[in-house]
Each structure stands twice: as C-alpha cells, then as structure tokens.
C-alpha cells in the first residue's frame with residue numbers, strides 16, 4: 001500500500017457529495033479519517049452535518065465553501081464548460097490539490113489538446129492543469145449505475161429492448177472510482193496522473209441484463225431491436241441527433257471490439273475492481 005502523504009489534507013471539499021460517485025468519495029474519506037466538507041445547492045441538505053451550501057456556478061459561494069479546506073474532489077455535472085474558469089479559480093485560490101472526475105472520452109494526443117468532442121471534460125482538465133494546482137484526473141469509462149436506465153423495463157417486463165446486445169462495455173462500480181479518488185486525495189504519488197478506470201471485464205449488454213436478473217432473482221433478457229428503431233426511441237427522449245448517432249456508432253463498434261479493461265483500480269488501490277455481479281447484488285432492490 002502507498003504510504004500516507006506527510007501533508008495529507010485534513011479537510012477535503014467534496015463537490016457532488018450526494019451524487020453517484022461523490023457520495024462514495026465522502027463516505028470513504030470519512031472512513032479513512034479525513035474530514036469532509038460536502039458542497040450542495042440544496043438548503044435542506046446544507047443543514048445536515050458536514051454539508052455547506054454553495055453552487056459551482058457562483059464563484060463567491062464556492063470560495064466560501066473552499067475556505068479552510070486543503071483539497072477538493074471536483075465533479076462538473078454540466079454539458080458545457082461555461083462557468084468553469086470561475087469555479088476553478090475560486091477553488092484553486094484555497095485548495096492545494098484537486099482530484100477531478102473527468103471521463104475516458106478525453107484522449108491524450110501527444111503535442112495536441114486532449115480530444116473529447118461535445119464534452120466539457122477536456123476543457124476542465126486544461127483549466128485545472130493551467131492553474132498550477134497539484135491535480136489528478138480520473139477518466140472512468142461507463143458507470144455500472146448507467147444500467148439503472150433499464151430498471152423500469154426489468155421491473156415491469158424483465159425484458160430490455162435495445163440495439164447492440166452483443167456490445168461489450170467495461171462498466172465500473174462507482175465505489176471503485178471513489179476508492180481511487182480517495183487514494184489520490186490522501187496519498188503521495190498521484191500528482192499529474194490521468195487514470196483511465198474500468199471494471200474487471202467487459203460483459204456484453206445482453207449479459208449485463210442477465211446478470212442483473214440473476215441478482216434480482218427473476219430472469220431478465222435482452223431483446224435486440226434494429227438500430228433505426230433504437231435511434232427513434234432515443235430521439236423521442238429529446239437527445240440531439242448528433243449525440244444519438246455518436247452513441248449508436250460507439251455501441252456498434254463495441255460489438256466487434258469490446259472495450260478493453262485497465263488494471264488501474266488494482267494498481268492504485270491494491271484491490272481488484274468489483275465485477276458487475278457485485279454491483280447488481282448490492283443494487284438489486286432498485287430493479288424489483
């Protein structure tokens with residue numbers, strides 16, 4: 001195990017502390033003995049212990065929240081980077097270290113900018129790096145929690161209809177992303193790292209549905225629909241056509257070439273990432 005930093009932060013500001021990943025970051029930091037200050041926009045939540053009210057898009061509130069903290073876990077839950085420069089400036093005026101939940105969509109091309117068309121992650125990474133603050137970027141692939149979009153179909157019919165049942169995706173358990181974040185926040189040796197994070201394997205989407213059905217205790221199956229039908233369904237939910245086509249191209253490509261897996265979770269935490277079976281067992285109630 002990596003030794004603890006001699007200058008380990010005593011208080012970490014956690015952005016999105018009620019969110020999919022931030023919730024686990026806050027829990028695991030607390031369990032490791034690090035004080036957490038959890039940012040929220042919600043007045044009710046802000047009255048709970050450890051929470052402080054603030055908004056990423058209101059730099060003055062962010063500065064007030066960051067005052068007296070040493071490090072920050074940052075989530076940028078928006079479709080654009082608008083407002084990010086102010087947020088990064090407000091944070092880095094107070095904290096000495098930022099661990100940013102970026103995305104595997106960001107690619108490093110030697111000598112060029114990171115590329116992730118249509119996503120703000122690369123721009124936020126650049127802002128943080130340019131600020132001079134010590135930083136670590138987490139670049140996870142798809143979250144296991146993304147399978148919750150099937151919850152209603154599994155609950156009502158035990159059938160998921162979609163395109164690309166044979167597409168293999170390396171879903172990662174959010175707790176494993178949080179475990180890497182905590183190491184990067186409290187230990188030495190992670191400055192400047194860009195960690196590409198995946199689960200231990202890349203089950204096909206149809207297999208993911210089967211795994212969830214098994215955990216639920218009621219067999220569930222995938223039913224393939226043509227790409228064009230899937231496209232119409234996605235457009236009907238309001239997704240822009242370019243995003244829909246990009247997502248379907250991505251799934252189509254993963255049929256012949258399932259997503260590769262990385263060993264980064266194991267390398268950083270000393271523990272193998274959890275398989276989807278473990279995530280499904282712990283979240284089965286959400287599909288019943």
Ligand SMILES: NC(=O)c1ccc[n+]([C@@H]2O[C@H](COP(=O)([O-])OP(=O)(O)OC[C@H]3O[C@@H](n4cnc5c(N)ncnc54)[C@H](OP(=O)(O)O)[C@@H]3O)[C@@H](O)[C@H]2O)c1
Pocket residue numbers: 015016017018019020021022039040041042045054055056057075076077078101102103104139140141142143146
């Ligand atoms: N899903 C995937 O497969 C995937 C894969 C790779 C990367 N990512 C990245 O992961 C990030 C999302 O992480 P997540 O799923 O953990 O987030 P999330 O569950 O959507 O949580 C977002 C949190 O952000 C807080 N929030 C929203 N607007 C805010 C604002 N204006 N100021 C302060 N806080 C605000 C909310 O807390 P309050 O309501 O308490 O304020 C909420 O709890 C995105 O950047 C996405 O690109 C996702």
